Amino acid sequence: MSLFNVFNISGSGMSAQSTRLNTTASNIANADSVSSSAGETYRARHPVFAAAMQEAAAGQQSATGVKVLGIVESDKPLNVEYSPSHPMADKDGYIYKPNVNVIEEMTNMISASRSYQTNVQLAESAKNMLNKTLTLGQR
Amino acid sequence: MAVGFDKGFQMHAQGMVLRTQRAEVIASNIANADTPGYKAQGMDFKEALAQASRQQQATIYKSNEKHFDIRTGSEDFLKYRVPDQPDTGDGNTVDVQMERNLYLENSLEYQASVQFLNGKIKAYKKVISGGQ
Numbered sequence: 001m002s003l004f005n006v007f008n009i010s011g012s013g014m015s016a017q018s019t020r021l022n023t024t025a026s027n028i029a030n031a032d033s034v035s036s037s038a039g040e041t042y043r044a045r046h047p048v049f050a051a052a053m054q055e056a057a058a059g060q061q062s063a064t065g066v067k068v069l070g071i072v073e074s075d076k077p078l079n080v081e082y083s084p085s086h087p088m089a090d091k092d093g094y095i096y097k098p099n100v101n102v103i104e105e106m107t108n109m110i111s112a113s114r115s116y117q118t119n120v121q122l123a124e125s126a127k128n129m130l131n132k133t134l135t136l137g138q139r
Numbered sequence: 140m141a142v143g144f145d146k147g148f149q150m151h152a153q154g155m156v157l158r159t160q161r162a163e164v165i166a167s168n169i170a171n172a173d174t175p176g177y178k179a180q181g182m183d184f185k186e187a188l189a190q191a192s193r194q195q196q197a198t199i200y201k202s203n204e205k206h207f208d209i210r211t212g213s214e215d216f217l218k219y220r221v222p223d224q225p226d227t228g229d230g231n232t233v234d235v236q237m238e239r240n241l242y243l244e245n246s247l248e249y250q251a252s253v254q255f256l257n258g259k260i261k262a263y264k265k266v267i268s269g270g271q
Contacts, residue, residue, distance in 0.1 A: 003159040006166045013170030020173075049174040051167075063163035066170045115172060118239060122166050125246045129162070132253045133155075137260035 006126040012065030
């Protein structure tokens with residue numbers, strides 16, 4: 001029954017979107033983490049999505065779920081601030097702040113949570129369709 | 140038999156199978172709404188239904204295992220959607236709003252089929268029980 005595949009697909013969408021929400025939460029939480037060298041500084045993380053094509057080709061299915069290929073760190077320049085009185089300042093008086101753009105992360109969060117909701121609604125309505133089918137001819 | 144059960148059910152049964160497939164295709168479009176480079180697919184329902192009825196009619200008897208199967212390659216009724224908005228830069232052509240509406244429409248049509256079948260089954264039950 002191919003309607004059960006809808007659960008797999010929307011489930012893959014939900015897990016991908018929750019990964020995205022996780023990275024967003026981590027980015028926002030670390031937006032103000034300060035360090036004293038560029039190497040130790042937190043960098044914004046983002047997941048990379050890809051259609052799960054291989055599994056689809058193996059099972060001869062036309063419908064494909066989504067999977068998270070990996071998480072990449074942003075290579076935008078870090079925010080370097082001159083603040084000699086800061087306890088974390090290096091010997092030249094600089095502190096290093098993450099390259100997290102909080103506004104960008106907030107919009108990302110809204111988009112991820114809406115996409116998650118859409119996937120939940122898909123599963124919900126597939127469930128209704130299956131329930132209707134299961135009670136077919138019973139009344 | 141005057142009242143053919145499979146004749147009464149046939150069109151709805153095929154339609155429901157296709158609708159579940161269509162639900163699957165639309166679900167994968169929505170799941171991949173944020174995947175870069177993903178191209179939205181859609182089902183040519185008319186073509187799919189025609190193909191399904193053709194397969195139903197043309198079941199041939201095979202007396203030798205070397206005989207050809209007349210089934211043609213399925214799933215060529217899946218086509219890529221033509222996006223009605225310009226590319227946003229990541230090569231993704233999924234329009235979530237449109238897909239959601241199509242999914243809703245599809246599930247309503249599926250439920251309509253279920254309801255029609257329910258009516259048919261009720262009628263058959265009445266016939267079998269002699270109206271008692």
